[in-house]
Amino acid sequence: MAEFVPHPELPPPASSVGVIGWLRRNLFAGWLNSLLTVAALYLVVTALPPLLNWAFFSADFVGESRDACDSGGACWVFVNARFSTFMYGFYPAAQAWRVDLIFGTLLLLMSPLFFKGFRYKLQLGGFILFVYPWIAFGLMHGGLLGLPVVETAKWGGLSLTLLLAAVGCIAALPLGVLLALGRRSTNMPVVQTMCVVFIEFWRGVPLITVLFMSSVMLPLFLPEGVSFDKLLRALIGITLFQSAYMAEVVRGGLQAIPKGQYEAADALGLGYWRKMGLIVLPQALKIVIPGIVNTFIALFKDTTLVIIVGLLEILGMVQNALNDPNWLGFSTEGYVFTAFVFWIFCFSMSRYSQWLERKLHTGHKR
Amino acid sequence: MAETATAAQAPSQRSDEVMIELRGVHKWYDKFHVLRNINLTVTKGERIVVCGPSGSGKSTMIRCINRLEEHQQGQIIVDGTELTSDLKQIEHIRKEVGMVFQHFNLFPHITVLENCVLAPMWVRKMPRKEAEEIAMNYLGRVKIPDQARKYPGQLSGGQQQRVAIARSLCMNPRIMLFDEPTSALDPEMIKEVLDVMVELAESGMTMICVTHEMGFAKTVADRVIFMDRGEIIEQNEPHEFFNNPQNERTRLFLSQILNH
Numbered sequence: 134m135a136e137f138v139p140h141p142e143l144p145p146p147a148s149s150v151g152v153i154g155w156l157r158r159n160l161f162a163g164w165l166n167s168l169l170t171v172a173a174l175y176l177v178v179t180a181l182p183p184l185l186n187w188a189f190f191s192a193d194f195v196g197e198s199r200d201a202c203d204s205g206g207a208c209w210v211f212v213n214a215r216f217s218t219f220m221y222g223f224y225p226a227a228q229a230w231r232v233d234l235i236f237g238t239l240l241l242l243m244s245p246l247f248f249k250g251f252r253y254k255l256q257l258g259g260f261i262l263f264v265y266p267w268i269a270f271g272l273m274h275g276g277l278l279g280l281p282v283v284e285t286a287k288w289g290g291l292s293l294t295l296l297l298a299a300v301g302c303i304a305a306l307p308l309g310v311l312l313a314l315g316r317r318s319t320n321m322p323v324v325q326t327m328c329v330v331f332i333e334f335w336r337g338v339p340l341i342t343v344l345f346m347s348s349v350m351l352p353l354f355l356p357e358g359v360s361f362d363k364l365l366r367a368l369i370g371i372t373l374f375q376s377a378y379m380a381e382v383v384r385g386g387l388q389a390i391p392k393g394q395y396e397a398a399d400a401l402g403l404g405y406w407r408k409m410g411l412i413v414l415p416q417a418l419k420i421v422i423p424g425i426v427n428t429f430i431a432l433f434k435d436t437t438l439v440i441i442v443g444l445l446e447i448l449g450m451v452q453n454a455l456n457d458p459n460w461l462g463f464s465t466e467g468y469v470f471t472a473f474v475f476w477i478f479c480f481s482m483s484r485y486s487q488w489l490e491r492k493l494h495t496g497h498k499r
Numbered sequence: 500m501a502e503t504a505t506a507a508q509a510p511s512q513r514s515d516e517v518m519i520e521l522r523g524v525h526k527w528y529d530k531f532h533v534l535r536n537i538n539l540t541v542t543k544g545e546r547i548v549v550c551g552p553s554g555s556g557k558s559t560m561i562r563c564i565n566r567l568e569e570h571q572q573g574q575i576i577v578d579g580t581e582l583t584s585d586l587k588q589i590e591h592i593r594k595e596v597g598m599v600f601q602h603f604n605l606f607p608h609i610t611v612l613e614n615c616v617l618a619p620m621w622v623r624k625m626p627r628k629e630a631e632e633i634a635m636n637y638l639g640r641v642k643i644p645d646q647a648r649k650y651p652g653q654l655s656g657g658q659q660q661r662v663a664i665a666r667s668l669c670m671n672p673r674i675m676l677f678d679e680p681t682s683a684l685d686p687e688m689i690k691e692v693l694d695v696m697v698e699l700a701e702s703g704m705t706m707i708c709v710t711h712e713m714g715f716a717k718t719v720a721d722r723v724i725f726m727d728r729g730e731i732i733e734q735n736e737p738h739e740f741f742n743n744p745q746n747e748r749t750r751l752f753l754s755q756i757l758n759h
Contacts, residue, residue, distance in 0.1 A: 396567050397604035401618035401670060402593035404586075411617060416608050495608055495650045 188469075199460060211463040212470045215454045219447055219470075222289015228281065232292045235269045262303055285364040291474065294446040297371060297436040302429050304372040309379025310418075314409060316380065317387055328380070335377035341438050343370040348442035367439050375432050382424040386417030419493050426486035430479045447471055516543040517576075518674055518705045519564060524573035526559060526729075533559050534570065535729040541674075541707065546700045548716040548737075549709045551726035552752060557709045560726070561676045564707070565596045578673055594622060597667030601679040603659040605651035611638070611662050612647040615669045623670065630669070637665040641695050657688030661695055668699075675699065677708040711756060717741065725749045 148154060160170045191206030194213065202208035212219070221229050242261055245251045273296075276282040288296070315321075315328035335343075347370040348363060355361070390413050398408035418425070440449040451467040454460060519541040526534035533556050541547060549557045562568040563575060566582050566589045575582040577592045606614050615634035619625040625633075638644045641661035643654075651659055660680055667675060677696065681689045693715050700706055700719040710716070716723050716737055723740040725733045725748075733746045741757075744750045 391604075393600060393602050393604035394606065397598075397600065397606070399567060400565055400593060400596075400598040400600075401666075402590050402622045403618060404590055404622075407621050411621065412606055416606075419608065493608075495652060 199463075207466050207469070208463055209466060209470075211454075211460050211466050215450075215457075215460070218290060218454060219450050220290045221292055222445055222450055223287040224283060224289065224292070225281075225287070228275070228283055231272050231275070231280070231283075235272055236292070236295065239265065239269070266300070266303065285362055288364065289445040290450045291447045293439075293444065294433075294436050297368065297439060297446065298429075298433040300368050301371045301375050301432045301436070304368075305375035305379045305428075305432070306425070308372065308376035310383050310414065312376060312380035313383035313387060316384055332377045332380050335374050336381070338374075340371070340374050340435050341441055343374050344438055344442050346370075363442060364444060367442055367444060371432070371436070371439075375428065378428050378431075379425070382421050382428055383417065385424065386419075386421035387413065389420050390417050419490075422486050422490050422493075426482055430482055433479060433482070434475060447474060514543045517541070518543050518545075518578055519707075520574070520576040521560075521563075522574040522576075524560075524563065524570050524575060526556075526563065526568065526570045526572075533729050534563070537573070537729075537731060539724070539731065541705060543673075543705055544703045545705055546719050546721045547707045547724060548720040548722075549707060549724045549726060550711060550713075550716070550752075550756075551732075555726040556729040557726045558678050561598075561678060561707050561709055564674075564676060565593050565598055567598075590622075594670060595672055596674045596676060597670060597672035598676045598678065599660070599663050599667055599680045601682050603651070603656070603663045603683075605659055605663055605666070607651050610648055610650055611643075611654070614651065614662060615647075615666045618666070619669050633671075634665070634669050637668045638662070640668075640698070641665045642691075655688060656684045657691045660684065660688075660692045664692075664695055664699070674705045674707075677706065677710065679709050679711070681710065681712055713741070713757065725752065727752070 148157065161167045187206045189206075191204045192209055193202045193204050193206065194209045195201065196210040197214070199208065199210070201210045217226060217229065221232055224232060239261070242257065242265065245257060246254055251257075271277050272280070273288070274283065274285070312328050312332055315324045316332065318325050344367055347366040351366060352360065394412055394416070395408065398412045403411065436446055437448045439446060440452070445453055448471050451471050455464050455467055517540055519539070521537050521539040524534055524537040525532070537560060539560075549561065551557050559568055563570045563582075564577060569584075570582075578595050580588050580592055582589065582592060605611075606617070609617070612631065612634055615638065616625075616627065616630040619630040619633065620627060635644055635647065638647055641664055643658055643661055643665075646654055646658060646662070651662065654662065664680075680696070681692050684692060689712070693712060696706075696708070696715065697719055708715070708720075720737045722734055723737050724731055725740070725744075725746070727748055733740070733744065733749045735745075740749075741753065744753055
């Protein structure tokens with residue numbers, strides 16, 4: 134009887150593995166692919182050196198005034214000189230530590246949430262979402278504990294951008310969830326209709342109109358002497374506007390949950406709110422993390438529109454600085470810097486959402 | 500009737516206490532008359548198998564018993580409480596009635612153990628420790644205690660269905676409804692689920708099973724009900740039902756599912 138001799142294990146051909154294999158698969162897999170690779174390489178080679186040259190090699194970083202900018206590249210001296218207004222707006226420089234403290238503490242509070250072993254995530258998350266905003270507001274506005282009052286009109290720069298975005302996100306998500314649930318409650322036609330009308334109204338108007346109305350039209354309808362803080366009005370407008378978008382994102386997730394999940398929860402006697410809170414929403418929100426973060430990113434960038442009502446967030450402060458006679462003509466530097474700041478935040482949000490998706494993935498459907 | 504039962508028949512633990520009563524129940528889906536004048540009385544400890552062709556209303560009937568479906572006419576009384584649109588009463592009945600679905604419907608985002616303790620903790624307000632003890636006990640009875648920390652998606656179909664049974668039992672229900680529990684399973688997994696169901700039947704649980712497993716019906720059922728086109732056509736104890744069906748429609752159905 135012939136003895137079974139296993140075929141010896143051979144290494145794969147050199148052209149399919151390693152650097153050569155990678156190049157073949159990814160850059161030169163067919164003539165079209167090769168052509169695109171070469172074209173892309175050409176673009177990089179022609180565009181990158183001048184760009185790097187402008188931004189770094191022949192740029193000026195230190196100095197006091199525009200006279201320091203004579204190397205022909207970017208004049209980062211401008212950004213340097215106005216940096217504190219870009220960050221804090223017209224917040225008094227002597228009080229800027231309060232803003233630093235608020236955001237520093239927030240980062241510190243949030244960091245344990247990223248560790249797997251931390252046991253009080255729910256409590257800490259609840260504190261950050263529901264308690265900390267009030268502490269932050271007290272610190273930012275002052276008037277307590279001997280802190281001098283800084284009116285909201287002086288708030289500005291990146292700190293205002295972050296404030297608008299954070300409040301918008303934190304308030305719009307729960308409101309959006311409620312609206313989505315309302316829109317799907319077919320057995321309560323009144324609630325359903327109200328939610329549909331709300332969502333369709335706010336989705337139908339541009340944010341810029343909402344802000345304009347809140348700042349110009351609303352005071353006309355209010356009785357004499359009653360005045361609302363301008364920032365508060367903008368915040369309410371942004372929140373209501375974003376909650377309509379959020380509602381539709383969440384509704385998409387709710388629709389993806391199989392009917393059997395609702396029935397199983399019903400059969401166990403969970404009741405509506407427990408069924409939604411324990412079974413349906415955790416699954417639905419997990420599905421729509423990309424959509425939620427997408428909305429957050431859009432909201433973050435939309436905060437720039439508050440310039441229409443005279444609130445100067447980071448872009449507003451940059452434009453304000455560009456009007457300074459001492460710094461005329463440095464708009465490119467200003468806008469590139471602003472774009473970079475926005476990119477850092479939006480990209481971080483995107484990475485966070487991807488991390489969250491991976492972490493919450495229990496691996497299997499149904 | 501009990502004398503004619505086969506030797507394999509599990510001992511019945513019936514009493515005269517009425518657990519479920521359906522009186523003249525009608526239901527329509529839009530204009531489609533899906534349940535027509537259903538009258539059924541189930542006593543405590545009784546094991547009932549419901550069979551019939553697809554679309555005959557058998558699933559709809561048992562889904563009416565815990566109000567996953569609403570009936571439009573007639574009365575359904577479960578454990579002394581009549582099902583109306585009163586949410587309190589519906590929730591009260593759902594606490595007492597466990598249900599196992601064709602597609603298991605486990606909650607995929609939490610572990611097997613969490614699936615089992617969720618309802619006892621939130622509905623019965625049981626402390627976690629106690630709920631977990633009960634859950635582990637039932638997971639042991641369905642022979643998968645070692646899978647407690649896994650997610651449902653990591654288990655086979657048969658294991659998932661056994662978890663679903665354990666999850667229902669953790670609520671300590673007085674009645675169990677099974678809606679084609681083995682129809683979505685691979686053939687080699689059907690037995691492990693049926694074994695659990697047989698064991699449950701022997702423990703004296705009041706059960707209504709919609710199933711095509713005629714072997715199961717012969718072994719454990721006290722009564723087999725045949726439905727067609729929304730009506731109960733015939734009901735009898737299993738020996739008589741299979742060997743001496745009275746209705747022409749029943750004969751045709753049995754010949755189709757038994758002789759192939």
